[in-house]
Amino acid sequence: MSESAEFGQRFTPEEMEAIRRSLRDEKRFGAELMALLKRVGKRVPFAGDLLAAWYCARDPATPRAVRMTLLAALGYFVLPVDAIPDLVPLFGFTDDAAVIAAAITAVASSITPEHHERARETLDGL
Numbered sequence: 001m002s003e004s005a006e007f008g009q010r011f012t013p014e015e016m017e018a019i020r021r022s023l024r025d026e027k028r029f030g031a032e033l034m035a036l037l038k039r040v041g042k043r044v045p046f047a048g049d050l051l052a053a054w055y056c057a058r059d060p061a062t063p064r065a066v067r068m069t070l071l072a073a074l075g076y077f078v079l080p081v082d083a084i085p086d087l088v089p090l091f092g093f094t095d096d097a098a099v100i101a102a103a104i105t106a107v108a109s110s111i112t113p114e115h116h117e118r119a120r121e122t123l124d125g126l
Contacts, residue, residue, distance in 0.1 A: 029071075030054065032078050034122075041126050046097050049104055050077060051119030056111045066107040073103030 033054060041047040056062050057070040077096045104111065 026058070029075070029078065030058075033074060036078055037123075038126050040093075041123065044093055044096075046093075046100055048116070048119045048123055049100055050074065051122050052111050052115045053100065053104055055115040055118045056107070059112075059115065062110055066110045069103050069107050073099050076100075 033050070037044070037047055037050065044050070053070045053074060057067045057074065062070075076099045
């Protein structure tokens with residue numbers, strides 16, 4: 001079985017629809033991201049990168065392909081569908097960190113110092 005076929009079989013049709021619905025409703029998605037960061041932000045060392053990615057994805061100057069890459073990675077973090085459940089001590093966020101790191105690496109030139117500054121300000125307020 002190919003890796004892509006294996007990956008595609010991990011999600012049920014209902015889960016895929018939940019992912020699509022969540023990403024279509026950007027306002028709700030942002031609220032879910034912020035609520036999750038309020039709960040776990042202090043324990044997630046890549047919270048600043050998550051927020052910088054969010055602000056980049058919301059920036060009208062960001063190219064569509066970059067937005068989609070970042071929103072997909074953020075969706076993986078926010079949605080309960082996960083390779084390693086986030087409740088597993090020490091390991092729960094490792095898969096999320098890998099997905100976020102890969103997405104940010106792929107689009108790093110689009111994430112500006114302004115996006116990072118807004119992320120720092122938001123984290124300070126959590």
